Amino acid sequence: MMENSFYNFKYSPPESKFGGSLKALRGEVLSFVKDPFLYGESESVVHYKDGMVVIKDGKVEAVGDYADIAGSIPMVENIETFDDAVIMPGFIDCHLHYVQSPMIASAGDTLLAWLDQYTFPTEAKFRNKEFADEVARIFFRQLLMNGTTTANIFATTFPESVDAIFEESERYNARTICGKVLQDRNLPDNLKDKTAEGSVIESERLLKKWHSRGRQLYSVVPRFAPTSSRLQLKLAGELFQKYKGEGVYMHTHLNEAENEIEWVRQLYPEAANYTDVYASNGLLGERSVFAHCCLMKEEEWQMLHDHGCGIAHCPSSNLFLGDGQFKYWEAKDASRPCKVGIGTDVGGGTDFSVFRQLGDAYKVAMLHDRYLSGLRSLYMATLGGAEVLGLEDKIGSISPGYEADIAVVDLKPTEFIEWRLRFTDDIFSKLFVLQTMGVGMCVNATYVAGNKVYSK
Ligand SMILES: [Zn+2]
Numbered sequence: 001m002m003e004n005s006f007y008n009f010k011y012s013p014p015e016s017k018f019g020g021s022l023k024a025l026r027g028e029v030l031s032f033v034k035d036p037f038l039y040g041e042s043e044s045v046v047h048y049k050d051g052m053v054v055i056k057d058g059k060v061e062a063v064g065d066y067a068d069i070a071g072s073i074p075m076v077e078n079i080e081t082f083d084d085a086v087i088m089p090g091f092i093d094c095h096l097h098y099v100q101s102p103m104i105a106s107a108g109d110t111l112l113a114w115l116d117q118y119t120f121p122t123e124a125k126f127r128n129k130e131f132a133d134e135v136a137r138i139f140f141r142q143l144l145m146n147g148t149t150t151a152n153i154f155a156t157t158f159p160e161s162v163d164a165i166f167e168e169s170e171r172y173n174a175r176t177i178c179g180k181v182l183q184d185r186n187l188p189d190n191l192k193d194k195t196a197e198g199s200v201i202e203s204e205r206l207l208k209k210w211h212s213r214g215r216q217l218y219s220v221v222p223r224f225a226p227t228s229s230r231l232q233l234k235l236a237g238e239l240f241q242k243y244k245g246e247g248v249y250m251h252t253h254l255n256e257a258e259n260e261i262e263w264v265r266q267l268y269p270e271a272a273n274y275t276d277v278y279a280s281n282g283l284l285g286e287r288s289v290f291a292h293c294c295l296m297k298e299e300e301w302q303m304l305h306d307h308g309c310g311i312a313h314c315p316s317s318n319l320f321l322g323d324g325q326f327k328y329w330e331a332k333d334a335s336r337p338c339k340v341g342i343g344t345d346v347g348g349g350t351d352f353s354v355f356r357q358l359g360d361a362y363k364v365a366m367l368h369d370r371y372l373s374g375l376r377s378l379y380m381a382t383l384g385g386a387e388v389l390g391l392e393d394k395i396g397s398i399s400p401g402y403e404a405d406i407a408v409v410d411l412k413p414t415e416f417i418e419w420r421l422r423f424t425d426d427i428f429s430k431l432f433v434l435q436t437m438g439v440g441m442c443v444n445a446t447y448v449a450g451n452k453v454y455s456k
Pocket residue numbers: 095096097253291345348
């Protein structure tokens with residue numbers, strides 16, 4: 001395979017999986033400690049203009065003003081300094097399909113027609129492990145060069161597709177969530193599970209192989225209600241219930257497009273609503289993640305709130321496919337707030353950059369006369385995503401004890417942006433320029449569990 005000489009990737013050294021000796025990053029540091037939709041913005045954010053992050057054994061040992069930290073921890077020998085950059089928690093992508101990387105940016109038609117025309121034929125190729133390995137390798141590099149350190153990923157039907165992505169994640173020692181996709185009806189034979197029982201047995205086998213192996217985590221993944229038989233959804237719910245206490249996830253799509261919702265109504269006429277189809281099969285829980293949630297009824301928000309479910313807001317995908325639009329003010333209603341993170345939804349989404357999604361999230365809100373601040377959207381891209389994944393005590397923030405997954409955002413990604421930012425002092429206004437001007441690869445370096453795995 002062709003090597004890209006412009007960028008540098010490095011697998012984590014096997015002898016020091018957790019980052020090795022004491023080291024530090026110096027520069028402007030920005031992180032979150034609370035949800036700014038629910039608390040005041042100033043108490044939600046941590047910002048050091050000249051800051052330092054000390055890393056030990058893959059975890060954050062200390063963070064603060066450089067002057068304070070340098071005085072209190074004098075033994076750091078290895079200090080990397082970043083000028084014109086912001087040291088942030090690694091971005092968290094709450095929903096995407098690595099198996100759609102070969103067909104991202106395919107033009108035309110509605111969600112359901114797009115699946116038939118492009119997605120299903122592409123996913124059918126992942127029976128071949130060599131192909132899956134190639135895509136996993138390219139895909140993971142896209143994550144890292146965009147500063148994404150944790151992703152909640154759809155594979156497809158075949159176990160080869162699950163093994164390929166976990167193997168690649170393991171080489172970087174990244175915290176990744178994935179699972180075999182369960183789909184036994186309403187899709188081509190070459191992609192369909194042969195039986196509901198067999199598919200769930202296979203999913204449990206992969207769960208036992210991968211869940212909590214290093215930093216890898218497993219999810220039970222029915223694609224969406226229309227592509228699972230009633231029996232498969234029931235068995236998927238039983239599998240999730242059996243293992244959710246061990247931190248296993250459930251990941252699926254919900255209320256993305258009008259024609260999808262109408263199809264669900266026809267297939268499950270007895271259900272009170274789309275969310276109820278999943279709820280009645282035991283698929284709602286604190287580690288259930290639902291992509292989209294664009295066209296929700298009030299009682300559905302309440303169900304997601306009551307069960308502590310997470311939502312992946314995927315604005316670029318919703319715009320590209322002309323689906324519904326996510327309404328953050330409904331999701332974050334103070335009377336029953338839901339956890340919301342960002343999903344690129346590659347390949348319905350058109351960019352691997354979580355940053356780029358924030359620009360689209362802003363525009364989607366504006367279409368409804370709502371303002372989404374840069375501060376709030378950056379929270380969704382980091383700590384908000386960690387909350388969606390139930391990992392808010394481990395990732396999504398640069399705080400002592402957290403896993404040192406870090407993105408160094410480049411404030412000079414292009415000549416124009418460097419010049420434009422001379423007219424802006426506030427850090428959130430600067431980052432808003434980056435998210436709005438569509439600069440994808442705006443990351444200087446990415447650290448995973450304290451190891452630098454990517455640098456520009
Ligand atoms: Zn999706």
